[in-house]
Amino acid sequence: MPSIRFSCPQCRTRLSAQRDQIGTPATCPECEWTFYVPSVDEKEDEGVIKFFCPFCNRKLSATADQFAREIPCPFEDCQKPVLVPSPEWKALPPVAPEPGV
Numbered sequence: 001m002p003s004i005r006f007s008c009p010q011c012r013t014r015l016s017a018q019r020d021q022i023g024t025p026a027t028c029p030e031c032e033w034t035f036y037v038p039s040v041d042e043k044e045d046e047g048v049i050k051f052f053c054p055f056c057n058r059k060l061s062a063t064a065d066q067f068a069r070e071i072p073c074p075f076e077d078c079q080k081p082v083l084v085p086s087p088e089w090k091a092l093p094p095v096a097p098e099p100g101v
Contacts, residue, residue, distance in 0.1 A: 005089055006038050016089040026092045037092070049087050055080040 003016045010033035017026065021037045028035070050061045056078040062071065068086040072079050 003091070004037075008033060009035050014087050014089045015092055017092045018094060021092060021094070029090055029092070049085060051085050053078060053080070053082050055082070 003018055004022070005014065005016045007014055008028040008031060011028060011031040013028055013030040015026075015028065017037045022039050024037055025034055026037050027033070048061055048063055049067065050059060052058065053060055053073045053075070056073060056075055058073070058075055058078070060073065060082065062084040066084045068084060070081045070083050073082050
């Protein structure tokens with residue numbers, strides 16, 4: 001079963017869950033915040049990651065085709081090579097069946 005990807009509403013950790021977990025309560029493995037797994041139309045755009053340039057400390061974004069690749073910082077006064085991070089998705093534990101079901 002394909003999984004969905006989204007971020008924790010509290011700490012923004014990137015998470016994934018099975019489709020049968022949509023609408024069920026879940027706990028973030030990082031911050032332990034409890035929330036409901038969002039539906040597919042509420043999920044975050046998977047094709048973009050946001051991060052900071054380690055040289056000028058400005059916020060950058062990159063598309064999926066740039067993950068784990070080196071790109072120049074787009075700011076004219078910096079333009080140093082920056083390694084785009086590859087997002088890590090943490091899986092939520094599968095939904096346990098209710099007793100007697």
